[in-house]
Amino acid sequence: MSQEFTIDDLKRILLEGAGADEGVDLDSDILDTDFEELGYESLALLETGGRIEREYGVSFDDDTLAENRTPRALVATVNALLKDAVGV
Amino acid sequence: MTAKVVITGIGVATPNGLGVDDYWAATRVGKNAIGPVTRFDAAQYPSKLAGEIHDFTAEDHLPSRLIPQTDRMTRLALVAADCAFEDAGVKPGDIPEFDMGVVTASASGGFEFGQNELKKLWGQGSQYVSAYQSFAWFYAVNSGQISIRNGMRGPSGVVVSDQAGGLDAIAQARRQIRKGSKLIFSGGFDASICPWGWVAQLAGGLMSTDENPERAYLPFDPDANGYVPGEGGALLILEDAEAARGRGATNIYGEIAGYGATFDPKPGSGREPGLRRAIEAALADAGLEAGDIDVVFADAAGTPELDRIEADAISAVFGPGRVPVTAPKTMTGRLYSGAAPVDVVAAVLAMREGLIPPTTNVTLSPEYDIDLVTGTARPAPVRAALVLARGYGGFNSAVVVRAAD
Numbered sequence: 192m193s194q195e196f197t198i199d200d201l202k203r204i205l206l207e208g209a210g211a212d213e214g215v216d217l218d219s220d221i222l223d224t225d226f227e228e229l230g231y232e233s234l235a236l237l238e239t240g241g242r243i244e245r246e247y248g249v250s251f252d253d254d255t256l257a258e259n260r261t262p263r264a265l266v267a268t269v270n271a272l273l274k275d276a277v278g279v
Numbered sequence: 280m281t282a283k284v285v286i287t288g289i290g291v292a293t294p295n296g297l298g299v300d301d302y303w304a305a306t307r308v309g310k311n312a313i314g315p316v317t318r319f320d321a322a323q324y325p326s327k328l329a330g331e332i333h334d335f336t337a338e339d340h341l342p343s344r345l346i347p348q349t350d351r352m353t354r355l356a357l358v359a360a361d362c363a364f365e366d367a368g369v370k371p372g373d374i375p376e377f378d379m380g381v382v383t384a385s386a387s388g389g390f391e392f393g394q395n396e397l398k399k400l401w402g403q404g405s406q407y408v409s410a411y412q413s414f415a416w417f418y419a420v421n422s423g424q425i426s427i428r429n430g431m432r433g434p435s436g437v438v439v440s441d442q443a444g445g446l447d448a449i450a451q452a453r454r455q456i457r458k459g460s461k462l463i464f465s466g467g468f469d470a471s472i473c474p475w476g477w478v479a480q481l482a483g484g485l486m487s488t489d490e491n492p493e494r495a496y497l498p499f500d501p502d503a504n505g506y507v508p509g510e511g512g513a514l515l516i517l518e519d520a521e522a523a524r525g526r527g528a529t530n531i532y533g534e535i536a537g538y539g540a541t542f543d544p545k546p547g548s549g550r551e552p553g554l555r556r557a558i559e560a561a562l563a564d565a566g567l568e569a570g571d572i573d574v575v576f577a578d579a580a581g582t583p584e585l586d587r588i589e590a591d592a593i594s595a596v597f598g599p600g601r602v603p604v605t606a607p608k609t610m611t612g613r614l615y616s617g618a619a620p621v622d623v624v625a626a627v628l629a630m631r632e633g634l635i636p637p638t639t640n641v642t643l644s645p646e647y648d649i650d651l652v653t654g655t656a657r658p659a660p661v662r663a664a665l666v667l668a669r670g671y672g673g674f675n676s677a678v679v680v681r682a683a684d
Contacts, residue, residue: 208409209347210347212342238347238411
């Protein structure tokens, strides 16, 4: 069974783990907006990353969160990890 | 430099009320806010009563970004900070960011947050621990979060000296203003009514085990048998008096006129406890005589030995029965770092109204020769008040608050 990680999953986890800044609408098109601009600093991303790892059974490298600066990039990376896990 | 430092804004959250008006409306009439613990099941513990803040929903006041990263005490402190700004008629951006700082006291940090993360650590594994545990439990977190939220980048810090810390923070804030800061937030909040906080306090051996909310916390009473803990505290905006008048501040509650702090001698040394010296130091710092003080807000530990030490110190400085003494914290329980800032609030409101709030439920023991204001509030002109606070392990602090002219 292959599981997919979507932008909606990411939004839900961002909200649960770190909330949302006032003045940031997560329902607008945020796919290519830098996390920093969305109000998520490194600690918020660490919390978000930890939640994704727990829930989806994937494991991030130390650099995963630093290198994937936008929701689109992070969603793609998580899906690549999920695919790898299924492929094994 | 000895600039006058005045209180120009107040944010208060206690079991007796949220905001100055609520708190005072309850306090002036002696409304009891001690009751059975509801925040967790205390049935299995020897102490079952607390002063809890009900009807506080952080989500109504704070952005969602702050909720996952804050302990209850920090949420209370942040909301109180917002109230204090509003009360002072000043907005964070009105004053240059490096001219504003935050000095708070904390006795236990974010215990409840820490407890939840420890539960996850041992129950589910380290990967379940929140990244925010790195700071959410920490003593300095209230100062940090207030500073970040309001862009206050001047001198800031935290003092940790249990209940005395609430006064020590005010003294440190006064120092920073005298060194040139324009505005410093000061005060303290604690909120550790959770099992971990409970057992930590029980270990001190001073908590009351009485289950009657009206008989559990009775400082200076023949039946004194310990204290009841509470949650909450107060934040004060302190400013240089001239700067405050310069910006047109309208709410000048009073002046932080004097401060003294001492440490008790080693137990068994036979030397006198340090509280009397702290009072004398605070009076000297304020340039006042004992006769100038119109009311003393007692630390009111609620155990016979500590009550004896406090009554003796007050009688030694002021003379037996020569100054009204009160402990409105009998309504809320002891708020640790939050207690003394709340007493400072009560002191300036007593000045404003000419009314000394009562020590509730207590019948004064004939052992103590102090003029304890029991029963109902006592009308009296109040121009200068002394606030006392002691911390577990030997801290003694005293602050003199004087009416602003």
